[in-house]
Amino acid sequence: MGLPVLKKDATSPPPAFAACAAPEQGFQRQLHPDPLEIRAALVALRARFGPLCGPENLGRLELAMAEVLNNIVEHAAPDGGWPRQGARIRLSVVVRGESLCCLVCDEGEAAPEGCFERAALPAGLPEGGFGLYLLGTLAERVRYRRVEHRNVLMFCLGRGEARAA
Amino acid sequence: MKLETRLEGEVLHVRVDEARLDAAVATAFKDEMRRVLGASGRTVVLDLSRVDFMDSSGLGATIAVLKSMPRGRSLELDGLRPNVERVFRLTRMDSVFRIRGMAPGSGEGA
Numbered sequence: 275m276g277l278p279v280l281k282k283d284a285t286s287p288p289p290a291f292a293a294c295a296a297p298e299q300g301f302q303r304q305l306h307p308d309p310l311e312i313r314a315a316l317v318a319l320r321a322r323f324g325p326l327c328g329p330e331n332l333g334r335l336e337l338a339m340a341e342v343l344n345n346i347v348e349h350a351a352p353d354g355g356w357p358r359q360g361a362r363i364r365l366s367v368v369v370r371g372e373s374l375c376c377l378v379c380d381e382g383e384a385a386p387e388g389c390f391e392r393a394a395l396p397a398g399l400p401e402g403g404f405g406l407y408l409l410g411t412l413a414e415r416v417r418y419r420r421v422e423h424r425n426v427l428m429f430c431l432g433r434g435e436a437r438a439a
Numbered sequence: 440m441k442l443e444t445r446l447e448g449e450v451l452h453v454r455v456d457e458a459r460l461d462a463a464v465a466t467a468f469k470d471e472m473r474r475v476l477g478a479s480g481r482t483v484v485l486d487l488s489r490v491d492f493m494d495s496s497g498l499g500a501t502i503a504v505l506k507s508m509p510r511g512r513s514l515e516l517d518g519l520r521p522n523v524e525r526v527f528r529l530t531r532m533d534s535v536f537r538i539r540g541m542a543p544g545s546g547e548g549a
Contacts, residue, residue, distance in 0.1 A: 309463035316492070333492075333522040340494040344462045395530065401503045404495035404530050411529050 300368035305343075307351035307363060307382070312343045319367065326369060327433050335374055335431050338412040339365070341405040342378050342427060348405075350382025350425060373430045376413075380425050390418045390427070440467035444475050451480025460490045460497030460523075468497070472504045481512055488518025488542045493526050505536065518542045 301322040305311040320336050327335065346363055361381035368375050393406035410416060413429035420426075441456035453475055460468060476483065485501070487493075501516075508514050517539040519527065524541060527533040 309461070313459060313461060313463050329521065333525060336492060337494060337522070337526065340461065340492075344494060344496060347462070399502055399506060399535065401499040401506075402495070404498060408495055408526070408529055 300366060302364070302366045304362040304364050307347045307380070309344075309347065312340065312347070315343070315365065316340055323367070323374070327374070331374075331432050331434070334412045335367070335376075338409050338429065338431060339367075339376065339378075341409045341412075342376075342429075345405050345409075346378070346380045346382060346425075349385070350380050369433065370430075372432065372434045373414075374433050375430050376428065378425075378427045381423055382425060384420045385418055385425060390416050440464050440471045442471050442475055444478060446478060446480055449479075449481040451475075451478055451483045452486060453483060454486040454488070455490050458489065458491050460487070460493040460500070462494060462496035465496040465500040469500045469503050472500075473507065476504075476508075476512075482515060483508070483512060484515050484517050484539065486518045487516060487523050488520065490523055491520055493523045495526065495530070498526050498530060498532060501536075502532065513537065515539050 301319055303315045303318065305315050316336050316339060319339060320332060323332055323335060343363065343365075364379045366377045390406060390410070393410050395407050396403040409429065413431050416427070416429040418425070418427050443454040443456050445452045445454075453472070455468070457464060485504075490497075505514050515537045516527075518541070519538060520542045524533075527536065527538070
C-alpha cells in the first residue's frame, strides 16, 4: 500500500492525513511532542478502541503508538522543539475491516534512511533502542515517507483476536 | 513516581504504585529505585502488578535498575500483567530477568 501523492502545500495538513480522516469511525488527535501529552493521547486511544478490539490487540496498538510517538520526541523533536514553531504531531487511527490503520505525521527532523525497515533487536543489555524494533514486530506494512517538511508514517495492526500473537 | 517497599527477612519487596511505566516517568522510576535500593534485602522483588502499561522507556529503566544492582543482590520481577509481559517477551528480556510470575487473572487483558 503506497502513500497518495501529496500536493506541494506547506500550510494544510498532508492529503494523506485528510484521506484517513474519518472521525465517525476512527480516532484523531493533535499533540505536542511531550511525554504527558503522549500519555493522554494513548489513554484516549485505548478508551476509543477498547470496545472495538480484543484486549491483546488493544495492548499491541497502544504499545506500537507509544513507540512511534516516543521516537518522534526523542529524534524528530530533540530538546522538545521543532524546526518550525508551534507544530504538532497529528495522529489518526481508522478501522479497515479487521485492521487498524494508523497514520502519524510530524514536522520534525527527517528520519535516517531505512531506519524503520532495518530496526533490529539491540544486542546485549541496552537501556534503549527497542522502540522501532517493537514497532516492526507489532505492526504490519510500516511505511515511512518524507513529504516536504513532514514525516509521514503509516502502519497497520490487527483488530480481531485471531491475529493476536 | 510512587514505590511501596516492604522488607521481609532478606527479601525487599518493591511495588510500583503506578498504572503506567512509560517515558513520562522512566527517569523518576530509576531515581526512586536507586533510593529504595539503599535499604537492605539480598533479593529485591519488583512487583509490577499495578502497572497496566509499559513502553520501551519503562523497559530501559528496568534494565538500568538491573545493571545497577550491587554485587551479591538479585532483582526479580513479579506480577506482570499482559501489557507488561508482552514488552519483556517481544524484546526477549524475559530471558534476562528472573520473572517470578504473572499478575493474578492475567490473560484477561486490561
